[in-house]
Amino acid sequence: MISHYEITNDEWTQITDAGERGSCWVALNTLKGGGKCVIFHKNETPSDDDLIYAYPVYEPRGQNKREVLSADYEADSETDIYYARMTEEGGSCILVVDVY
Numbered sequence: 001m002i003s004h005y006e007i008t009n010d011e012w013t014q015i016t017d018a019g020e021r022g023s024c025w026v027a028l029n030t031l032k033g034g035g036k037c038v039i040f041h042k043n044e045t046p047s048d049d050d051l052i053y054a055y056p057v058y059e060p061r062g063q064n065k066r067e068v069l070s071a072d073y074e075a076d077s078e079t080d081i082y083y084a085r086m087t088e089e090g091g092s093c094i095l096v097v098d099v100y
Contacts, residue, residue, distance in 0.1 A: 002098045005084065007037050008091070012046050012083040015039070015097045016069055019078035022099030025066040026057050035088025037095055039067060041080040051085060057095065069099065 004027070005013050015024060026037050038054035040046045046054075057067050069082050084095050 001100070002096060005095045005097060007084045007086055007093050007095045009035065009086040009089045012040070012085050013095075014045075014081055015084050015095065016082040016099055018043070018081050020069065020082075020099040022069045022097060023066040024057060024069060024082075024084070024095055024097045027094040027096050030092075030094040032092050033086075033088065033090040035086045035091030037084060037086055037093045039069075039082055039084050041069075041082045043079040043081065046083055046085075051087065054085065054087075057084070069097070 005015055007013055024039065037057045039057055040050050040054040055067065086092060
């Protein structure tokens with residue numbers, strides 16, 4: 001299932017349920033207001049302190065660039081949930097998430 005999320009710096013946005021697999025990418029030309037979109041996985045909502053450990057999701061530039069979301073590979077356990085957030089206040093983007 002493909003979903004679109006508006007990601008801001010206001011709070012962490014849950015982009016998967018526990019144990020879901022899939023991929024995500026920043027919709028082409030949607031980064032606004034500065035900063036970058038990052039993802040982080042945890043079995044509870046991350047804190048503001050977790051922002052410095054989050055992984056950047058890059059905007060595609062002429063090729064398909066996506067990040068893999070996997071409970072088996074990148075997450076610590078099947079209870080982990082992926083979250084997204086912008087790194088700068090005022091920044092926003094549309095994150096496309098495809099999970100199964």
